[in-house]
Each structure stands twice: as C-alpha cells, then as structure tokens.
Amino acid sequence: MYWECPYCGQGQTVTSPNFSQIQMHFEIEKPESGEVGLRGQAIRCANPECNRLEIRAEIVRAAFSSGHYYIPTNAKILHRSRLLPPSFAKVLPDFIPAVLRDDYEEACKICDLSPKASATLARRCLQGMIRDFCGISKNRLIDEVNALRKLLADDNAPRGVSEESVEAIDAVRDIGNIGAHMEKDISVIIEVDADEARTLIELIELLFEEWYIAREKRRMRLSKVVAIKEAKDSTKLIAKEASNERPNE
Ligand SMILES: [Zn+2]
Structure with a gap:
C-alpha cells in the first residue's frame, strides 16, 4: 500500500x-x-x-x-x-500565500463534518489560486477556468500551468454536484457529500504541487545555477586580475 x-x-x-x-x-x-x-x-x-x-x-x-x-x-x-493527526491537511510550505493555506486547511478540517462548507472553502481556494497564480479574475469560477483554458490554447498560460492541470480541473467538474459548484456564484452553497468534497481538496493539493511547489523548485534550481556561474565568473576575474598584475610574463 x-x-x-x-x-x-x-x-x-x-x-x-x-x-x-x-x-x-x-x-x-x-x-x-x-x-x-x-x-x-x-x-x-x-x-x-x-x-x-x-x-x-x-x-x-x-x-x-x-x-x-x-x-x-x-x-x-x-x-x-x-x-x-486530527485533520488530513498536508503541511504546506510558506511560499504558498497564507490566505490559500488557511482555506485549504479549514476545508480539510471540516470535510467529514460538513462537506458542503468544506467544498465552498475549497472552491474559494481554487478560485484564489487561479487569481493569484494565473492572474485571471472573473466573477464565476467556471469563467476563470475557461479563460485559463483559452490562455493555454493560445500558448499564453503562466509557466507551470500544463494541459494536465487544466484537464484535472475539468475532470473534477464532471463529478456530481462539484461541477454545479463551480458554475454557481461563490456564495451559493451546494449539497455535496464527503467524497465529492474530498475530491475537490485533492484537486487543490495537485495544483499546489504542480503550480506553486514546482515553481519554487525551478526557482531554487535556477538560483543554484546562477550562484555557480557567479562563483566561476569571480574566479575567472581574480585569475585575470592576477595575470594583469604580472605584465612581464
Ligand atoms: Zn512522516
């Protein structure tokens, strides 16, 4: 297992x-x-x-x-x-915005107790991610997802937003009332069961991983490469300066 x-x-x-x-x-x-x-x-x-x-x-x-x-x-x-532990929430790194982490943790905490409240928070979290990570802000979540799909088709999607992540959002939209959840205004509460609420939470976890965590990993790798290059450049510079100081050679 x-x-x-x-x-x-x-x-x-x-x-x-x-x-x-x-x-x-x-x-x-x-x-x-x-x-x-x-x-x-x-x-x-x-x-x-x-x-x-x-x-x-x-x-x-x-x-x-x-x-x-x-x-x-x-x-x-x-x-x-x-x-x-009392909640099944994963411990998320600090570089994910606190407002998103809070919604996610709360959605996990109440998933079994109140799936519809959990799904409402999860939906708000998903919307927050699309706004923050993808810079898309529309009234309804469904319009934001569609706008994101268009960006992707036009090759203008933010880095890290893959075809797969948008497909994952679409797949969850096809599940029971979750789809209706995405089409309604964020303040409308829709009946969902714990399994559906859990699916929405899993989608958010996947996007945290594919968008935020992957972006941070790329950043870390890049800054490592830059540091190595800078170290090499400064070694070269020192060597050059040293040879300049010996004009008779
Ligand atoms: Zn462990």
Missing part, C-alpha cells in the same frame, strides 16, 4: 511492521443503522526523523455468516474519520 505521511509528506510503501489494523463488530442487535462494526488502522511513518503515527477509524457494515456477525475485508464504509 502506497501512503504519504501527513506530517512530513514523505511517500512510502507501507509494510507490515508499520501498519496495524483492528476491527470488531458491536454486539448490539438490530439497531436502526443495521449491524455495524468499528475498524481502526494505524500507520507509522518509516522516515526515522518523523516516526509518527496516523490513526484512522471507520464505521463499517457487518456481515452475517455461520450464525455470527463479522467484518468482511470489503465491508461497506459508512463513516470515516482520521483521529491522528
């Missing part, structure tokens, strides 16, 4: 000493919800400098067989929460 640590962001393949699962059926007969159970999962980060635990809890549908209830491997998940 591939997993990305929510604390340090390191991607890794989870192996058994770092993963543990417990599950049980609640022995209460015929509740309104039907027979359910609880499943808990703990994953430890394999990065020795991190070594922290993620703990998730799921309420799952129990199955009945040979006279008793049990939790099947593919049990339907009725509710899922992350207990540790």
Whole structure:
C-alpha cells in the first residue's frame, strides 16, 4: 500500500511492521443503522526523523455468516474519520500565500463534518489560486477556468500551468454536484457529500504541487545555477586580475 505521511509528506510503501489494523463488530442487535462494526488502522511513518503515527477509524457494515456477525475485508464504509493527526491537511510550505493555506486547511478540517462548507472553502481556494497564480479574475469560477483554458490554447498560460492541470480541473467538474459548484456564484452553497468534497481538496493539493511547489523548485534550481556561474565568473576575474598584475610574463 502506497501512503504519504501527513506530517512530513514523505511517500512510502507501507509494510507490515508499520501498519496495524483492528476491527470488531458491536454486539448490539438490530439497531436502526443495521449491524455495524468499528475498524481502526494505524500507520507509522518509516522516515526515522518523523516516526509518527496516523490513526484512522471507520464505521463499517457487518456481515452475517455461520450464525455470527463479522467484518468482511470489503465491508461497506459508512463513516470515516482520521483521529491522528486530527485533520488530513498536508503541511504546506510558506511560499504558498497564507490566505490559500488557511482555506485549504479549514476545508480539510471540516470535510467529514460538513462537506458542503468544506467544498465552498475549497472552491474559494481554487478560485484564489487561479487569481493569484494565473492572474485571471472573473466573477464565476467556471469563467476563470475557461479563460485559463483559452490562455493555454493560445500558448499564453503562466509557466507551470500544463494541459494536465487544466484537464484535472475539468475532470473534477464532471463529478456530481462539484461541477454545479463551480458554475454557481461563490456564495451559493451546494449539497455535496464527503467524497465529492474530498475530491475537490485533492484537486487543490495537485495544483499546489504542480503550480506553486514546482515553481519554487525551478526557482531554487535556477538560483543554484546562477550562484555557480557567479562563483566561476569571480574566479575567472581574480585569475585575470592576477595575470594583469604580472605584465612581464
Ligand atoms: Zn512522516
């Protein structure tokens, strides 16, 4: 199982000493919800400098067989929460504007509790990104996305905005009410479920990565190259000055 640590962001393949699962059926007969159970999962980060635990809890549908209830491997998940860390938000670097980070973190925090509020914040965050990173500002998010697509077609899109990132926005637009969410005014709240809200958050994470983080990496690489060139130039200059001081050679 591939997993990305929510604390340090390191991607890794989870192996058994770092993963543990417990599950049980609640022995209460015929509740309104039907027979359910609880499943808990703990994953430890394999990065020795991190070594922290993620703990998730799921309420799952129990199955009945040979006279008793049990939790099947593919049990339907009725509710899922992350207990540790309390929000599934990734820790974002400081060079991403604070207003975007705040909307993103808040959207993550309330995703399970209130998907429609989460999606509203996520949509505002997405709009903020298009305005800040791409310099496009229109009334509706959908108009901004269309303007961005036009820039891309005309070869005028800001660096880092790839065909893929606009396709990712389009793909999310096709999912349930999220599409309607993008077409309506930002103040209109639309019913979405937690999975839809989560999809919108994943889109934002992808764009943070492809736009802001990639741009910063390019900047870092460039400034390294410039520093090397400057160091070389100054060495050459010193060598030249040294040879000028020896006119008799
Ligand atoms: Zn970690």
